[in-house]
Amino acid sequence: MIIFDDVSLSFGRHALFKNISLNLHGGQVIGITGANGAGKSTFLKLAGKIIRPDSGEVKLPAAKNIAAVSPEMKIYDNLTAEENLFFFAKLRGKTLSTENIFKLGGRVGLDFKTFGNVRAENFSTGMRQRLKFAILLSVDADIWLLDEPTANLDDDGRDKFFNEIQAAKSKKIILLATNDNAEEKICDEIIQLPL
């Protein structure tokens, strides 16, 4: 469970969140929706302790193991797809075999036999998105922070993403910031942020 305890955050004079207290339970997909500028991405960053609130506290489960797919979370352009995947997995103490990498590639629809040695700078936005998703799956995170995760994916990519989310949600805390109808449909609970 992620606990927001009286959390406030402002940017300049604009109070984005004021005294928010809520509990985000696992075993479901929690959608974070709201107009542009409502603070969906910022909410995810607070939940992942990537940024700190001005006041209040965000409490995470003892063993913090968070991964994210977000337009703001970039991968290394100068590393190949395989090097990116291997590096981030290593940061979480996981050593991936070639077989693991190919399997992950199959789950996200990225052919590592063909593209594994290609630098990420040559990837399309959709391929980068798939690579980020493969990284998320490789580290077996307990908390998934997804910010418009299927925004640049084709139908096959979206299906793969949704299938993985559905298969994993019973054992994870999944927060999904979105304004997309298809993404909202897979959410079990929606938190609407006011502007």
Added chain:
Amino acid sequence: MKLFSSRFEQVTAIVRKDFLIGLRRRATFAAMMMFALTAVASLSLSTGGAFVEPKFLAALLWVVIFFAASAGIAGTFDDEATAGTLQTLKLYADAQAILFGKMIYVFLSLTVLTIFILPIFLILFDVVVERFFLLLATIFFGLIGIAAAGTLTAALTTSATVRGGLFPILLFPITLPIFLPAISLTEISLTGDAFDMSSLVIIATFDLILITASSILYDYL
């Protein structure tokens, strides 16, 4: 023990990744090497083979290392922040592992720079080193200090709007307590005069202080 091994793995992964990217981009290494080479070569040519005081040579060596380091270290965090990868790195890696990974990378980069520039410096200025191991020890501890101070300063200035100018301004006063004994010891290693271990102990102690302070401060950045 598990935490230690996990952090150690993270640190080695970050060092390896930074070297891989550094070698592929080449710009940072090239800037450091070319600055050092240009400075040493032009100063050597301007003296025209005349005798140069060991004190001046010692200061010159550390000035070259300082500015070449400045050209390279500033981008340690800045390049990642500009590329948008710093946030990803912070999410996946432990903060202390990032700091120490970057610090070790900077230290190794400076070591490569010094291995490149020192023989050129000694040849161009026709210098004979009387106390070689003292020179190596001074450079070793001096580079640790520059790496620790430089990494912390780079982390501090990443979010500043005028970071390019701010970096050397902040780095110089922090590294001054290292430079003064380092210059003195380098001079002794060239002249072969008797030396006091206390100067080396001062540099090593200041290194330790810088590393500890960086470790404490980085969690608040």
